[in-house]
Amino acid sequence: MKHFITICMMVVCSMTANAQQTPIYLDDAKPIEQRIDDAIARMTLQEKIRVIHAQSKFSSAGIPRLGFPDFWTDDGPHGVRPDVLWDEWDQAGQTNDSCVAFPALTCLAATWNPDMSLIYGKSLGEEALYRGKDMILGPGVNINRTPLGGRNFEYMGEDPYLASTMVVPYVQGLQSMGVSACVKHYCLNNDEEYRHQVNVVVSDRALHEIYLPAFKAAVEQGKAWAIMGAYNLYKDEHNCHNQYTLNKILKGDWAFDGVVVSDWGGCHDTDQAVKNGLDMEFGSWTNGLSAGTSNAYDNYFLATPYIIGIQSGKYTTKELDDKVRRVLRLFFRTTMNRNRPHGFLCSESHYEAARRIADEGIVLLQNKGNILPIDRNKAKRILVVGENAIKMMTVGGGSSSLKVQREILPLEGLRQRFGNDVVVDYARGYVGDVSGEYNGVTTGQKLKDNRSESKLIAEAVEKAKNADYVIVVGGLNKSDYQDCEGHDRKQYELPYAQNRLIEALAKTTKRLVYVNISGNAVAMPWKDKVGAIVQAWFIGSEAGNAITDVLTGDANPSGKLPFTWYASLNDCGAHALNTYPGTWRSAKDKSAGFSKIIDEEYKEGVYVGYRWTDKNNIKPTFAFGHGLSYTTFSMSNLRQSAKEMTRDGKLTFTVTVKNTGSKRGAETVQLYIKDIKSSVDRPVKELKGFKKVWLEPGEQKDVDMTIDNNALAYYDETTGTWKSEDGEFDALVGNASDNIMLKSRFMLK
Template sequence: MKHILTSCLLAMCAMTASAQQTPVYLDDTKPIEQRIDDALARMTLQEKIRVIHAQSKFSSAGIPRLGFPDFWTDDGPHGVRPDVLWDEWRQAGQSNDSCVAFPALTCLAATWNPSLSMLYGKSLGEEALYRGKDMILGPGVNINRTPLAGRNFEYMGEDPYLTSTMVVPYVQGLQSMGVSACVKHYCLNNDEEYRHQVNVVVSDRALHEIYLPAFKAAVEQGKAWAIMGAYNLYKNQHNCHNQYTLNRILKGDWGFDGVVVSDWGGCHDTDQAVKNGLDMEFGTWTNGMSTNRSNAYDLYHLATPYIQGIKSGKYNTRELDDKVRRVLRLFYRTTMNRQRPHGFLCSESHYDAARLIANEGIVLLQNRNNVLPIDRNKAKRILIVGENAIKMMTVGGGSSSLKVQHEILPIDGLRAKFGNTAEIEYARGYVGDVTGEFDGVKTGQDLNDKRSAKALIAEAVEKAKNADYVIMIGGLNKAGYQDCEGHDRKHYGLPYEQDRLIEALAKVTDRLIYVNVSGNAVAMPWKDKVEAIVQSWFIGSEAGNAIADVLAGDANPSGKLPFTWYASLNDCGAHALKTYPGTWRDTNDKAAGSDKVIDEEYKEGIYVGYRWTEKHNIQPTFAFGHGLSYTTFSISNLRLSSKEMTRDGKLTFTVTVKNTGTRRGAETVQLYIKDIKSTIDRPVKELKGFKKIWLDAGEQQDVDITIDNSALAYYDEATNAWKSDNGEFEALIGNASDKTTLKGRFALK
């Protein structure tokens, strides 16, 4: 033992002496780009390779000799994911890695309030800082192309303008804390099933008009420091190393100076990773690149195989130095930023932010006979029905699963709100997912119930007969094949026989309030039999309080749908044209990562969401931009700053908004543009501006929305550039895509 200890001490001394022989002092008074040049010139080949691939599940190595610490990432985008073990997905079992769960990004988008997006990003950044995280893997801005897509709840809807407007302040707020955003999943990651093998076939016009704008805004306006490549393929190249999307568009056309990060396991080939724009490789399953092996990070595509390629002359160091330069720039923006503030965790301000965002994002879809808000004088007996009233929703769903300090369940929020004045009863109604665990995080709930669907429905109906109000809280959950990473939904309808339950309840009460918990639209064949429908999303730690706030009227709902709510799947272009989920074909391309790929052709082109339904005169269940309030508004007196707009000029539209009801509330004025006589096929109208305004009862205020030539442009495939045609356009203004009653014409000259 003595000899072993002596040997260890001698080895440590030798290491220390070696380090002391080559001290390195980097001048931190110079501009960042000069400091990058200085550091790059001092780095060995091994050190350069060291910083461009992972060293653990969620970290990459720094450069100790030069004073660069290790770099730590973590999943978002709704909260800071609990820590896992160094080389396993299993939870580390720490006691200080709980967090506040903020509402899912569908809810954030439904607020139509960019200031809340800024608050969201800043609050998340504060939590990440406290947890020692340098990059949050989010936000997600992929477009909702089909309501079956399992990961839509992590994104911001179907419209490129809305998504672009909401992502920019999120990125700015997060990065203001010295924590990098990593905007994902770039690009065309619009469904989850077979996501590693889907090869998207899409027109250049649809790519640039629908699927790229939010990423472009995050880069050019938000100044995002990192972008995450997607699992799927485009032009038969994986999007984590794609010549077209990464080198040509992102780094070329947009001038992105940040880091491209692979999605975990999204890198498949050393040659493509070197040449096609990838900068940092994470999560590769490797023993020679086919299955997992512990601590195999030196076998990553951008590790030993890359070094061997350089030493053999296969690669020069031009691409390597560009990757390292970008990584060093990321270090100086985060871990080496001396002005980086301090973070804090689970603060009252963060819970307040989560509740505020949830309150503004909840959408009142239907309110017949003004059954909402609940009248406390009439609510002596309230029945709450449904598994989602008692089920935690922060655990599960894939990489966005969280370990929260607390989660207020809907039933507890409603009991706290109404329990002093009403008798609250509960009936299960249906049994869905009772697992309550993800990657070692457990809810601790026992939701097992062995009763049959018939017995559960009978109990709920019997109790409903004596209730003044029946509140059913149902919808989806985060189990597989629902709102969950890795798989898409198999059906558009509600699971677990909820339709039967709702139909049965509607027969015995005329005060049935249905609260839908989901990140996606669902079929509602019983819509006309239910008085009120509320879309509450997955809204995180303050879910129960926020739902109770809205149902009680303490918060006046102001959310607007960020996607079209179809009556059936056939009303959605991707399904009407039968292009989803694509067609299998064999491939001999080893870089594809599989012997087969699925070609999924986006035949609907630019006609996604409301663009499709309006082109084909389809009436949706609820339109894009739809959302009711407990007060009423008028939007009137449209005025244009000019009847003509030049290509380098701007045009302002002014309307008067008045709260014509009896309580304070918010209305979102939405501006859509129509090209009256276009030289090419264009949508009936497209969202090009919006503004949310809060008004007291009886108050009125003018609202201005200004556009420039970009609002009139389309992507011209012949010239590979944005183009607008001289001629007449029409502005359509209202409070939903199907309620644009104000119209004004102008000309582009």
């Protein structure tokens, strides 16, 4: 009630202040840029400042006098976050802000299907519209550099080409609904530990070849309306106000015409914010993150301090007018867009979309003896083991935590599918995080179990003796130091004595299936003792149904890994070279409030993921692009449209794909390019094309993949430009980075 009265008083005061003014309406028949010019000419200094910083936790002010409504953001990227109070993180207590939780972006990337990205973006946009949101804070496209990265589950894997291809339709689908994407976290936000203090040291070549392409694609191809700056530093400047990444690259080289939004609390200095590319400052309390006053938002770096700087002559209005122009352009694309479609919340079409994406993104990693799909003739009794089979995963993980209308759990999905025909028993197996709460949203689950590890394992083993199939649903969860914002994982191994549990069950049954719930790879020392391994990600509202679809064969798995699954951390370049998490030093500029900075040098350069394992002849547990099916495929007859290619030309490769098995399924044809001889050190091969094709048993299709000079170029640090060199290249075609089936050679001239 207190908050309601406060808001009402604010509204009354605003109405009183404007009561003596005649409302001004801008001519909406004019082109947008002319309307922006008109608005800027009419705005006071206070109104200009008003629109470039937050007025509440998730909103910024409009201009009532000119007819611009307030602008509302909300967290994504997997669903629309529940509403909080005006200036508190506590829940607003609404009953109409539940949502559909879509699969995490690692799962979306694992579909290797841009059509799924488009469906994802449109569905999320519809939910956002219904909830009155004008911007969703997502998608995330930071590169998976280390499997310990706490926020990897929100991103699209390790490869810049895959992430670039998948992010564009997501942005287009979301913005087709009149809701702005806010692509994050730009840039080099590749781990979470000490994220406010990490200063990334990286070569220009690695920056442009590995860490920027997905952001560039989102801007140049997806036409993203907003970009969110990252917490970390680059060249000793915070990335929410960074002269090099924002002014030079984003707004200069890429001609970005949208808005740069600070991550919440990512702005640290008025002078840098004014000059180094930040357009809208968001956060919490006075300094954007911690300390507070009664008029917190007026004290933001881009609020009263900025006005004082202009009035004192320290700043001109040149930078301000550019910021305002960008913000008004965002308004006209969203809140002032009279052609915005209608929104829908928790519709069956959204649940269907979530399930389709999950079905296509789940990866069958291993299937010895074709233990899967479950043979219903042999499955009279199934034992499900593991906390993750009964634990809600939509709550937790940081800002992507959601309040869902429903979440089907794995145990529930299996029991519903088999009904009374099969006994589906359960054993806890291990106890992990039983809290079930994040930011005021509670699961309502009572998961507390005080039994010892030995007793839990003993119960599972005893029940397994009488089961036809044993399905362990384990992995990580979205607690601190697992897959969660704010911290990285402390270990590569599975937590909660799960290895001990799996080893014990492997001695008891040959029909052992391990379903891993996570956004990251984990160590699997027991891999060869387990029949089948399924990577099921965090897949949201339809988790139980989708996992059951794959285990039973109702959906033929077609997902492919978007990252390399290392056998150990030392197989990853960032850890092999001891560059993670970095080295502490005193901060040069202490205006951000940090006396120490940690330099994290990316010594592996462009050799991230499969590029590193290829270079060093390391055999991963599962390779980038790997994923099995319940049917089989052949690839043959690789041909190319020409033997030579010019720099302004294109080259098309065609391969025949045939379903040689007995079930309908999908194969993803992957095209890698190898530079035979180069003046610089280059990876053994790099992904430059892929296409997913669905085939009936016995059916075959020709698949085309076209490249241009961009697929052959590297970033030349001496000239600061992209460069390709005359000579021979190999086109390598397969269904995983470690399973190349076909090869052809061509010349660049």
